[in-house]
Amino acid sequence: MILRSVILYNTVAWIEIYPALSGGNGERFRKKLKVLRSHLTAAVGVRKEVSMLAAKRFADTMTLSRGFLAAAIVWLGMTRGLEALPGVVVLTLIAWTTDCFDGTIARRSHVDFQTWIGANDLVFDLSIAGSLLAYLSLISLLPVWIGAAYALFWLWAFWRYGFFLAGVKISQALVYGYFITAVFTQSLVYGAALVAWIVFAVVATWPRFLNEAVPTFFNDVRDLVRKREA
Numbered sequence: 001m002i003l004r005s006v007i008l009y010n011t012v013a014w015i016e017i018y019p020a021l022s023g024g025n026g027e028r029f030r031k032k033l034k035v036l037r038s039h040l041t042a043a044v045g046v047r048k049e050v051s052m053l054a055a056k057r058f059a060d061t062m063t064l065s066r067g068f069l070a071a072a073i074v075w076l077g078m079t080r081g082l083e084a085l086p087g088v089v090v091l092t093l094i095a096w097t098t099d100c101f102d103g104t105i106a107r108r109s110h111v112d113f114q115t116w117i118g119a120n121d122l123v124f125d126l127s128i129a130g131s132l133l134a135y136l137s138l139i140s141l142l143p144v145w146i147g148a149a150y151a152l153f154w155l156w157a158f159w160r161y162g163f164f165l166a167g168v169k170i171s172q173a174l175v176y177g178y179f180i181t182a183v184f185t186q187s188l189v190y191g192a193a194l195v196a197w198i199v200f201a202v203v204a205t206w207p208r209f210l211n212e213a214v215p216t217f218f219n220d221v222r223d224l225v226r227k228r229e230a
Contacts, residue, residue, distance in 0.1 A: 059106035059118070060118060062098040062105070067124050069128065070130065074134050077135035077139060085187065085190065086187070093194070093197055095128045102121070128172075142182070166217055169217060
């Protein structure tokens with residue numbers, strides 16, 4: 001597609017200057033030029049649409065990957081236990097990175113429809129927090145009954161009020177905070193890596209974090225309070 005556009009562009013340029021070089025009136029060439037311009041416009045338009053769809057698909061792939069990462073974290077907890085902690089930290093960092101960028105890529109693709117994966121982005125986000133909760137319980141860094149009670153509470157909250165953004169963020173933050181604390185008790189290096197990633201992510205996305213994420217969070221809390229009062 002790119003090669004075709006380049007060829008058409010150079011052909012159009014030649015057709016434009018040929019009449020002047022040949023001394024002719026160039027009427028026949030101008031007609032050909034109009035046809036070639038229409039093909040060039042179509043080629044560029046198709047290329048842009050393909051690029052937009054590719055960006056959207058890439059964003060969805062990043063979102064979907066969190067489901068597989070969550071399954072891998074639980075599997076590591078069941079098969080290798082505490083020994084797998086470094087791998088779990090790495091998988092968590094990968095998941096956080098995909099969560100940090102998939103929304104931005106999807107918005108910049110300018111695709112005006114939402115896929116099933118995009119519509120369930122919050123579910124994939126929660127899968128990582130849920131898998132870490134399970135992992136902590138499996139390796140006995142969190143009492144099983146506390147992990148189960150925490151999970152049941154949020155399942156009830158989401159069943160009662162839906163997947164409201166504020167609830168998702170709070171439920172994730174508490175799990176992530178406990179996970180980081182637990183990691184620090186086992187390894188200062190891996191604990192520091194988690195904290196460093198969070199600091200870097202906040203600094204790198206500070207304008208959007210301050211102007212979009214924070215107001216959206218508090219607006220969601222306000223809407224939830226109004227819903228309960230109603």
